[in-house]
Amino acid sequence: TAVDNYSFSHLHPQSSTSPTNDALDVALANSQKHGLPNIAVSRSQGKFLMLQAQLLRAQHVLEVGTLGGYSSIWLASASPNIRLTTVEVNERHAAVAQENLAVAGVADRVEVIVGPGADVLPKLVDEVQSGTRGKFDLVFIDADKENNWAYVDHALRMCVQGACIIVDNVVRKGTLAHSDTTDSRILGARKVVEEVGKDERLDGVVLQTVGEKNYDGFLIAIVK
Ligand code: DHB
Numbered sequence: 001t002a003v004d005n006y007s008f009s010h011l012h013p014q015s016s017t018s019p020t021n022d023a024l025d026v027a028l029a030n031s032q033k034h035g036l037p038n039i040a041v042s043r044s045q046g047k048f049l050m051l052q053a054q055l056l057r058a059q060h061v062l063e064v065g066t067l068g069g070y071s072s073i074w075l076a077s078a079s080p081n082i083r084l085t086t087v088e089v090n091e092r093h094a095a096v097a098q099e100n101l102a103v104a105g106v107a108d109r110v111e112v113i114v115g116p117g118a119d120v121l122p123k124l125v126d127e128v129q130s131g132t133r134g135k136f137d138l139v140f141i142d143a144d145k146e147n148n149w150a151y152v153d154h155a156l157r158m159c160v161q162g163a164c165i166i167v168d169n170v171v172r173k174g175t176l177a178h179s180d181t182t183d184s185r186i187l188g189a190r191k192v193v194e195e196v197g198k199d200e201r202l203d204g205v206v207l208q209t210v211g212e213k214n215y216d217g218f219l220i221a222i223v224k
């Protein structure tokens with residue numbers, strides 16, 4: 001956490017860059033005020049997501065699991081041209097996210113869709129395949145861990161070649177390596193790692209992280 005504090009303060013100095021630290025702090029404080037769980041990505045992870053979107057020159061980004069919109073603010077801030085579609089199962093969380101996105105000045109480029117990913121993603125697939133919605137360059141999956149692979153599988157039908165799919169929280173304090181686990185969230189993490197490894201449409205890696213959000217990690221995959 002000290003390293004996150006030190007490095008973030010130098011690499012994202014106060015008010016000098018977008019998104020502003022003020023908007024990010026407001027988003028976290030407003031989320032806490034409304035009782036949302038404190039499980040958003042860290043500041044450094046958020047910045048990493050924004051930089052990924054910039055590297056990809058992403059125009060259409062999909063997020064599954066909005067929560068209070070903290071990572072959404074980072075993703076939408078990657079470029080003034082970016083359009084983010086973000087899916088949130090909890091209506092109350094989605095309303096808080098809308099407030100936070102407005103404070104950050106990105107609400108006009110973010111579409112928050114309320115509903116379970118398992119219901120919403122097939123509808124998005126239909127829209128992309130009928131040409132009424134653009135294909136995605138970057139997908140961030142940070143929702144119910146049991147459906148990780150199902151979400152990647154849907155995303156594959158909506159992505160451009162060379163797109164990046166990132167899945168949050170696959171390392172779970174190292175429990176990803178526990179082959180005898182009965183925890184459904186760990187099973188969901190193991191499933192997505194194993195399926196991505198088997199899938200010829202994807203090439204991926206697990207990148208372990210440590211810091212203010214403890215010991216965890218991302219699965220990062222490229223759509224070939
Ligand atoms: C949990 C979920 C998350 O997406 C996260 O980043 C951290 C924790 C959880 O469900 O506990």
Ligand code: MG
Pocket residue numbers: 039040041142143168169
């Ligand atoms: Mg997460």
